[in-house]
Amino acid sequence: xxxxxxxxxxxxxxxxxxxxxxxxxxxxxxxxxxxxxxxxxxxxxxxxxxxxxxxxxxxxxxxxxxxxxxxxxxxxxxxxxxxxxxxxxxxxxxxxxxxxxxxxxxxxxxxxxxxxxxxxxxxxxxxxxxxxxxxxxxxxxxxxxxxxxxxxxxxxxxxxxxxxxxxxxxxxxxxxxxxxxxxxxxxxxx
Amino acid sequence: xxxxxxxxxxxxxxxxxxxxxxxxxxxxxxxxxxxxxxxxxxxxxxxxxxxxxxxxxxxxxxxxxxxxxxxxxxxxxxxxxxxxxxxxxxxxxxxxxxxxxxxxxxxxxxxxxxxxxxxxxxxxxxxxxxxxxxxxxxxxxxxxxxxxxxxxxxxxxxxxxxxxxxxxxxxxxxx
Numbered sequence: 001x002x003x004x005x006x007x008x009x010x011x012x013x014x015x016x017x018x019x020x021x022x023x024x025x026x027x028x029x030x031x032x033x034x035x036x037x038x039x040x041x042x043x044x045x046x047x048x049x050x051x052x053x054x055x056x057x058x059x060x061x062x063x064x065x066x067x068x069x070x071x072x073x074x075x076x077x078x079x080x081x082x083x084x085x086x087x088x089x090x091x092x093x094x095x096x097x098x099x100x101x102x103x104x105x106x107x108x109x110x111x112x113x114x115x116x117x118x119x120x121x122x123x124x125x126x127x128x129x130x131x132x133x134x135x136x137x138x139x140x141x142x143x144x145x146x147x148x149x150x151x152x153x154x155x156x157x158x159x160x161x162x163x164x165x166x167x168x169x170x171x172x173x174x175x176x177x178x179x180x181x182x183x184x185x186x187x188x189x190x
Numbered sequence: 191x192x193x194x195x196x197x198x199x200x201x202x203x204x205x206x207x208x209x210x211x212x213x214x215x216x217x218x219x220x221x222x223x224x225x226x227x228x229x230x231x232x233x234x235x236x237x238x239x240x241x242x243x244x245x246x247x248x249x250x251x252x253x254x255x256x257x258x259x260x261x262x263x264x265x266x267x268x269x270x271x272x273x274x275x276x277x278x279x280x281x282x283x284x285x286x287x288x289x290x291x292x293x294x295x296x297x298x299x300x301x302x303x304x305x306x307x308x309x310x311x312x313x314x315x316x317x318x319x320x321x322x323x324x325x326x327x328x329x330x331x332x333x334x335x336x337x338x339x340x341x342x343x344x345x346x347x348x349x350x351x352x353x354x355x356x357x358x359x360x361x362x363x364x365x
Contacts, residue, residue: 005239008267033248035248054261058265128246146242150242167207168207169204174211175206176202178210178238
């Protein structure tokens with residue numbers, strides 16, 4: 001019996017391309033929560049983010065043969081998810097006559113209350129909410145990198161490939177993002 | 191910024207491309223050994239990273255996998271054709287859609303001009319430009335049912351171009 005947990009993402013994808021649906025299930029297991037955390041910071045809403053993540057996996061299922069091993073599976077899947085999130089946001093902004101965001105990096109909203117409600121076990125303490133809120137207030141180019149690196153634990157190279165920027169720029173932005181967060185979280189890091 | 195600020199300035203300079211929380215850098219190491227301010231800066235940045243690493247991650251709902259499975263079943267059976275939906279969007283580019291909308295609007299305007307001419311727009315006794323239409327709508331903006339009634343009432347004030355004898359006369363005589 002194959003131990004899917006030991007296979008790399010690329011090996012899983014290869015098996016899935018050959019028709020092994022268990023490999024697909026393992027890919028879903030591996031990425032579902034990471035993608036949710038990444039997409040949440042675009043959508044600002046867990047339910048919408050989850051819809052985008054599901055659609056991402058449907059795209060992966062339907063387009064498995066389009067994946068080529070020249071890119072990492074994670075880069076491919078995150079790119080699909082990001083594109084779907086942006087499309088969903090564009091549709092939502094067309095449907096709403098009011099804007100929920102300010103200029104890039106100047107979000108004028110907080111994470112919705114329902115995500116900090118006591119019956120949601122995911123976010124339940126105050127510090128967690130504060131940190132998420134501060135991440136949320138970062139400029140998009142910094143926010144995205146912090147989530148990918150510090151929360152989703154992607155490598156510099158994966159992030160660089162996903163965002164189409166040099167690895168050095170990833171590191172540079174990480175420092176700047178953390179410096180910004182150090183200031184906004186000053187009371188909590190002393 | 192601390193009294194020294196050398197490390198902070200280095201961070202703000204995009205040419206500094208070392209991850210301070212994860213990587214060693216000879217210049218940084220050498221400097222923090224003699225500068226307490228910058229040593230604290232590096233320590234704080236590492237603390238931020240530690241906080242972020244320990245943040246509670248969002249988890250998908252318990253029914254996530256079941257929902258995904260049922261969506262995939264729908265895809266297989268053709269009920270939920272996400273690929274087709276996407277393909278439809280790609281076959282109608284933005285320019286084409288704008289052209290369609292433009293042509294539609296132009297056809298309506300030409301039609302109105304052809305059928306009603308200036309009579310419709312200039313008739314002060316009740317026409318499509320009847321201000322009572324707007325006022326009726328806005329006056330009842332808070333009501334669920336009233337606007338429908340008010341709009342219908344206002345429509346009664348609009349002269350039916352076909353029954354308007356003056357209009358028929360002007361059209362038939364070409365004046």
